[in-house]
Amino acid sequence: MxxxxxxxxxxxxxxxxxxxxxxxxxxxxxxxxxxxxxxxxxxxxxxxxxxxxxxxxxxxxxxxxxxxxxxxxxxxxxxxxxxxxxxxxxxxxxxxxxxxxxxxxxxxxxxxxxxxxxxxxxxxxxxxxxxxxxxxxxxxxxxxxxxxxxxxxxxxxxxxxxxxxxxxxxxxxxxxxxxxxxxxxxxxxxxxxxxxxxxxxxxxxxxxxxxGSSLQPLEQRVEHYYADTGLPFVTLTYAQSLDGSIASNSGAPLAISGPKAMDLTHRLRALHDGILVGIGTVLADDPRLNVRRREGDHPVPVILDSSLRFPLDARLLDCDGPSPLIFTGPNPDPSRRETLESKGATVVPLSCTPDGGVCIDTLLEALGDRQIASVMVEGGTQVLTTFLRRQRVQRVILTIAPMFLGGTSALDSLAPPQQPDAPDPSDDVPRLKNVQQRWYGEDLVLEGDPIWPSSE
The missing domain is CATH 3.40.50.10990 (GTP cyclohydrolase II)
Structure with a gap:
């Protein structure tokens, strides 16, 4: 030939x-x-x-x-x-x-x-x-x-x-x-x-x-969103069981995702500037929130902790990757703040919502001012719910594992407190567009862009 x-x-x-x-x-x-x-x-x-x-x-x-x-x-x-x-x-x-x-x-x-x-x-x-x-x-x-x-x-x-x-x-x-x-x-x-x-x-x-997404890679969307708004692009991502649980009722750490879906999670972490969880996740899981299953830059750990309960022996204070950025309420305890900062953490007081939580809009502005152009929100329930309720999410990536837990629900009600003569909140629940589904081992990963009827 x-x-x-x-x-x-x-x-x-x-x-x-x-x-x-x-x-x-x-x-x-x-x-x-x-x-x-x-x-x-x-x-x-x-x-x-x-x-x-x-x-x-x-x-x-x-x-x-x-x-x-x-x-x-x-x-x-x-x-x-x-x-x-x-x-x-x-x-x-x-x-x-x-x-x-x-x-x-x-x-x-x-x-x-x-x-x-x-x-x-x-x-x-x-x-x-x-x-x-x-x-x-x-x-x-x-x-x-x-x-x-x-x-x-x-x-x-x-x-x-x-x-x-x-x-x-x-x-x-x-x-x-x-x-x-x-x-x-x-x-x-x-x-x-x-x-x-x-x-x-x-x-x-x-x-x-x-x-829908291959023509506009996530990195490009992040760059455009941050350039247009000065705010970080928010990717909401978490793993749940078939019954919508993200943790067992015992509070013990539990791996829900399989190995292939976990690899995806770490690839996503490497694509984002920051990774955000609430203090409840830190107390329950003692996570590292870094990139371990592939090469890539570690994101900045962002912790929402309105009462400054962050543990002094948390792994986030001595694991690979940037030191944690802890957002807390106004007037945090000076002694605890000083101790945490002596261990490398950065403590940032922010205004609080009426229920005592950190104000999401103020938080995103503060992250944007720190040149954090993208943030991956991983949990827990209160944090996931708040970001969706406030309509501050640009992408959702959800892993569904083939198991039943009967544990902690991924989300609370997305409806804000009812006001007299307010419209039915069920009329404004978010849906996903540009939906993709893909199998990673036995786990189904579903992703899409959230839309709210009131914002269309």
């Missing part, structure tokens, strides 16, 4: 929301198509470089079609490569698994009649997958990588690149979001094309709109 040759024609700097890449355009000896490489950082001579070999999909990559997972895979690959500050996306111009856009659109029509993606291709006289990866291998050789970690779910791609002498050190999976438009397509990938996919316990029937 003749090995195609490639030649670089041009390259240019491409800044994106994920980071700055270099785009290289290649000509080759096999076809008249312009194949591309999107490169982040220095890759020449390096081992185990993160690589995605991606075949063109106009409908998914450009239009954001929900019929496939191609656009999501491309966006996820760019983000993961940017996070590592090194990697390559080889972009091959072989639309529709190599059958071209015209045939792909005709295959879509057959799929709408009930045929799966393999049957539709064959009815049009094509193979199930006509892609070839020889040019991708040659481009990787031109870029000088010694070995790669391949972002793929497709064993055929691994086998083809290995046959062309690419050293694949590891497969890096790309887990899909499943929706009603791509569920059958993804099941066909698993059942008929050997793709390695975990579609979750629902076998592909969970609902999602992945493009």
């Amino acid at each position: 003749e090995i195609p040759s490639v030649h670089r024609l041009a390259d240019a700097r491409i800044p994106t929301v994920d980071g700055e890449f270099t785009l290289l355009l290649y000509e080759n000896s096999e076809d008249n198509k312009d194949h591309l490489a999107l490169v982040y950082g220095d890759v020449e001579g390096h081992d185990d470089v993160l690589v995605r070999v991606h075949s063109e999909c106009f409908t998914g990559d450009v239009l954001g079609s929900l019929r496939c997972d191609c656009g999501e895979q491309l966006g996820t690959s760019m983000r993961r490569i940017a996070e590592e500050e090194q990697g390559i996306i080889v972009y091959l111009r072989q639309e529709g698994r190599g059958i071209g856009l015209l045939s792909k659109l005709r295959a879509y029509n057959l799929q709408d009649e009930g045929y799966d993606t393999v049957e539709a291709n064959r009815m049009l006289g094509h193979g199930a997958d006509e892609r070839d990866y020889a040019i991708a291998a040659t481009i990787l050789e031109d870029l000088g990588v010694s070995s790669v970690r391949l972002l793929t779910n497709n064993p055929k791609k691994i086998e083809s690149l290995t046959d062309h002498d690419i050293d694949i050190a590891e497969r890096a999976p790309l887990e899909p979001h499943v929706n009603r438009h791509n569920a059958d397509y993804l099941r066909t990938k698993v059942n008929r094309m050997r793709h390695i996919l975990d579609l979750g316990p629902t076998n592909g029937y969970s609902q999602t709109n992945v493009h």
Whole structure:
């Protein structure tokens, strides 16, 4: 088999929301198509470089079609490569698994009649997958990588690149979001094309709109929100049981999330400038509130403690990460404040609400003044309830574990104290838009943007 040759024609700097890449355009000896490489950082001579070999999909990559997972895979690959500050996306111009856009659109029509993606291709006289990866291998050789970690779910791609002498050190999976438009397509990938996919316990029937967030990464939303308002972007995130409990009644620390969902929590922590809990959580769990399950910057622990009950032996005073920022009520005990600050904490008195709690609006202004552009609110019940009741949440990420606890409820009533002639508070309960659902092991993670009818 003749090995195609490639030649670089041009390259240019491409800044994106994920980071700055270099785009290289290649000509080759096999076809008249312009194949591309999107490169982040220095890759020449390096081992185990993160690589995605991606075949063109106009409908998914450009239009954001929900019929496939191609656009999501491309966006996820760019983000993961940017996070590592090194990697390559080889972009091959072989639309529709190599059958071209015209045939792909005709295959879509057959799929709408009930045929799966393999049957539709064959009815049009094509193979199930006509892609070839020889040019991708040659481009990787031109870029000088010694070995790669391949972002793929497709064993055929691994086998083809290995046959062309690419050293694949590891497969890096790309887990899909499943929706009603791509569920059958993804099941066909698993059942008929050997793709390695975990579609979750629902076998592909969970609902999602992945493009709602993939086109606007959380980091970008944080940056824009803080620039526009001067206030931190608030992500409300917690784990609960099936009956809505976030802790046992005994008050003993209890791990609700499984390992994969916990990994997600630590990735989220690394994305935020601050992580906020109430003093009840500190007293019950003695948390560290830092990033341990992945590399990344530790967020600043933010503690709401209106009576300054923060324990002098709390792990937050000597664990890895920034010292805690404790917001308390006016006129805190001078001796206790001095002792806490001698141990590294910063104590900030703020005005209180009528019920004695810290005023959320004043708190957010104080955090913004300290250049904390994003804060992840993890609990407990009173804190979660207050942020929702005050409508001061921009994103909700909720982990639901398959267990029953019969313990402490995640939320109290979201209705403020009733005033005479006030409207029914049930008419203004928050809902989520741009909802996504995804399985992390046995845990279901649901996320979305909260909206209140009164604010629309």
